[in-house]
Amino acid sequence: MTNMIQSAKDQVAALTEAAYERAAAAGSLPAGAEVRATIEIPKDTSHGDYASSFAMAGAKALRMAPRAIAQTIVDNLELEGSYFSRVEIAGPGFLNFTLGPKWYGDVLGAVEQEGATYGSGSGGAGKKVMVEFVSANPTGPMHMGNARGGVLGDTLANVLARDGWNVWKEFYVNDAGNQINKFARSIYARCMQLALGEDNYPFPEDGYHGEDVKELAQMFYVKHAYDFPGETSEEDWFAEMARFGLERNIPKMKADLNKYGIQYDQWFLESSLHDSGFVADTVRLLTEKGWTYEKDGALWLNTTELLKKKYMAEGKSQEQVDKLDLKDDVLRRANGFYTYFAADIAYHRNKFEERKFDLVINIWGADHHGHVARLQAALDGLGLDGSHRLVIVLMQLVNLLQDGKPVRMSKRTGKAIALHDLLDEISVDAARYYFNNRAATSPLDFDLDLAVRQDSENPVYYVQYAHARICSLIARLAEEDGAAVPAAGSVDAGVLTAPEELALMKSLAQYPEELHLAARDYDPSRVNRYLTALAGDFHRFYNACRLKGEESAVLSARLKLADTVRSVLANGLNLLGVTAPEKM
RNA sequence: GCGGGUGUAGCUCAGUUGGAUAGAGUGACUGGCUACGAACCAGUAGGUCGGGGGUUCGAAUCCCUUCACCCGUACCA
Numbered sequence: 001m002t003n004m005i006q007s008a009k010d011q012v013a014a015l016t017e018a019a020y021e022r023a024a025a026a027g028s029l030p031a032g033a034e035v036r037a038t039i040e041i042p043k044d045t046s047h048g049d050y051a052s053s054f055a056m057a058g059a060k061a062l063r064m065a066p067r068a069i070a071q072t073i074v075d076n077l078e079l080e081g082s083y084f085s086r087v088e089i090a091g092p093g094f095l096n097f098t099l100g101p102k103w104y105g106d107v108l109g110a111v112e113q114e115g116a117t118y119g120s121g122s123g124g125a126g127k128k129v130m131v132e133f134v135s136a137n138p139t140g141p142m143h144m145g146n147a148r149g150g151v152l153g154d155t156l157a158n159v160l161a162r163d164g165w166n167v168w169k170e171f172y173v174n175d176a177g178n179q180i181n182k183f184a185r186s187i188y189a190r191c192m193q194l195a196l197g198e199d200n201y202p203f204p205e206d207g208y209h210g211e212d213v214k215e216l217a218q219m220f221y222v223k224h225a226y227d228f229p230g231e232t233s234e235e236d237w238f239a240e241m242a243r244f245g246l247e248r249n250i251p252k253m254k255a256d257l258n259k260y261g262i263q264y265d266q267w268f269l270e271s272s273l274h275d276s277g278f279v280a281d282t283v284r285l286l287t288e289k290g291w292t293y294e295k296d297g298a299l300w301l302n303t304t305e306l307l308k309k310k311y312m313a314e315g316k317s318q319e320q321v322d323k324l325d326l327k328d329d330v331l332r333r334a335n336g337f338y339t340y341f342a343a344d345i346a347y348h349r350n351k352f353e354e355r356k357f358d359l360v361i362n363i364w365g366a367d368h369h370g371h372v373a374r375l376q377a378a379l380d381g382l383g384l385d386g387s388h389r390l391v392i393v394l395m396q397l398v399n400l401l402q403d404g405k406p407v408r409m410s411k412r413t414g415k416a417i418a419l420h421d422l423l424d425e426i427s428v429d430a431a432r433y434y435f436n437n438r439a440a441t442s443p444l445d446f447d448l449d450l451a452v453r454q455d456s457e458n459p460v461y462y463v464q465y466a467h468a469r470i471c472s473l474i475a476r477l478a479e480e481d482g483a484a485v486p487a488a489g490s491v492d493a494g495v496l497t498a499p500e501e502l503a504l505m506k507s508l509a510q511y512p513e514e515l516h517l518a519a520r521d522y523d524p525s526r527v528n529r530y531l532t533a534l535a536g537d538f539h540r541f542y543n544a545c546r547l548k549g550e551e552s553a554v555l556s557a558r559l560k561l562a563d564t565v566r567s568v569l570a571n572g573l574n575l576l577g578v579t580a581p582e583k584m
Numbered sequence: 585g586c587g588g589g590u591g592u593a594g595c596u597c598a599g600u601u602g603g604a605u606a607g608a609g610u611g612a613c614u615g616g617c618u619a620c621g622a623a624c625c626a627g628u629a630g631g632u633c634g635g636g637g638g639u640u641c642g643a644a645u646c647c648c649u650u651c652a653c654c655c656g657u658a659c660c661a
Contacts, residue, residue: 038601047604056603056641066641091604092641137661179661206660298659325586325657333659340661369588370656396589397655438597441589443654445596459609465623473620480620517600529598532609543616543625584623 001120002110003516004103004509009039011083012050012097019076020054028072033061045499048088048096049506055093066093104502105493107509111564112488117162118571119515124165130351131157133363134257135172138249139183140210141418142256144398144446145365150419151435151577152395153363154262155524158575160361163519168357171257171264172347175246176271177340182207184238187245190217191228191237216245256420261428261577273346279338282346282382283331291381297334301341304328306377310387329374341371345378352384359389361522363440366394393522396443417448429578433460436576439525459532463569464581466535469542470566471582477547477559485563486556495557500541504561507537511568515575524576531572538565 016037024031037054055070062069070089077087085100111118133153136146153169161167174180186207193201194217203209220241221228229237250267257263273279283299286292291302304326311321331342351360364372372392379386400417422431425448437459438444477483496505511530518526547558570580 038603040600040603042604043607044604051603053603059641094604174661177661182660296659300659323586327657330659335659337659339659344661366589367655368661372588394589442597443590461623462609465621469621469624476620513600529608536608539624540626542620546620548620
């Protein structure tokens, strides 16, 4: 749980504060002032490693010029035994601290000691979080958007677990409702076409046009060649066909995701909520609380009021709220069936109330964003505080490009590029890295022609190459020079003085901070950027500093440094579900 | 209309609680292996951070306003 960046920042704050107290006691600065200084890492290393804004931030309270305050602080600083070797005043009054060997040595020691768990944090404090992702309709193969969502959810789950959350991964199977009905009707229509000839039976306009449905129908038709359609009613065929299709599609989805490196803790069936009466019970509960009304034979949720309440609680003014174009939602249709929305409310009630999750994170396509606030508000109405405990990560859609032109994706027209087709073209490593390479809020262009190329275009190779290079380097030094990677305690970090070496060690120290931010912001793409930067720092070090033939203290320290980088690269790639090859 | 997302180098994107001269990859151009893996590195060029106003010591970042593109606004899921 060591975070050397935080340790250094804390120490800057403590040293500065102590210097101020000393100066105040000596009468060189007014006593009793509360100065809220920020401590940051300057972009330009000539400004030191950490900069405190104490002098500028305290100018008003201390009634002195920032530079004069800075000078007094410096005069009273005691760096002996600290992580820092030097402090300078610069610009408008920044206090620039420069790190010394003690800190660098501790970085190498921390990675050695924590190994595969290096970077762990306590942001989650052991609380239960569910990440629900992909949850694609089981009516057909998964497409590129699901591929992105899968990587995002799985990687986020890994990152959260590393930051101290107790993580549960779930796939919500929409095996009930209208889409399934459409699905069954589509299979039925294809079967009828097989029986009567394609032109003699109409295919429903809003049906699933894909080849996979034709294949299912073919299989079903062969199996029932002697009794289809027979005397059995359409409705009964629908039920049987839906079951037939789902029994084949769901295992296929599991297999595809498995190939992709994704395993869930649970596949939760929407139908179970209907069968157990939990949907009906949830709607009854909302009615009891006075949030529903009947109109045109349907039962409606007063979403308008719930949303207004939610927005006012979030600080919007009455005027702003009145301007919004809010609408109510149907929970139970006039035909007696519950809507998807009703089931979704019940499902989330189940997550919080039955299964006691502290936090629920759903990965949704951005086209569902209109649903976010209403679901949260409905949960608020049940007293479950959905506004704070349900987090929806909206993922912008994947634009599929071919020859630089967009390809329209739609499951109904059957033109989607399926996940399993994608994995026939590119490696799991490349796919997982590619889809996690951008924040969820950014649209992602997926160029088929580019992705298929297995050359260094893909940044995953840059990172993997660094790892392979280090493995090879260590093996070679062991074989030819009998040099083994030393323990951190026996390394003199003071001999590592090249800018490339210092930059590399600082990057290593940055890892726990990056993981924490990735977890805090639900943005696992940070890990990609970090690893790319770390690999770059290593490649620069490798070009600037030799190991072979150097005197033993230097060789030993550099070998340890390289091995430490190897460890962190493997650690990060593992979080991404990407392999860390020793050779490539 | 209303709501959400996005506007930063030719292209794809970073930019942390507001900090010092706005970064990286890629493309273009120029260099670097008889030395530990050249799937690598170094250098050059490329910017009114969509526009305008405001807040302050200081704004790509916060507030207001405006423009452009994408998405949503179902008794679909």
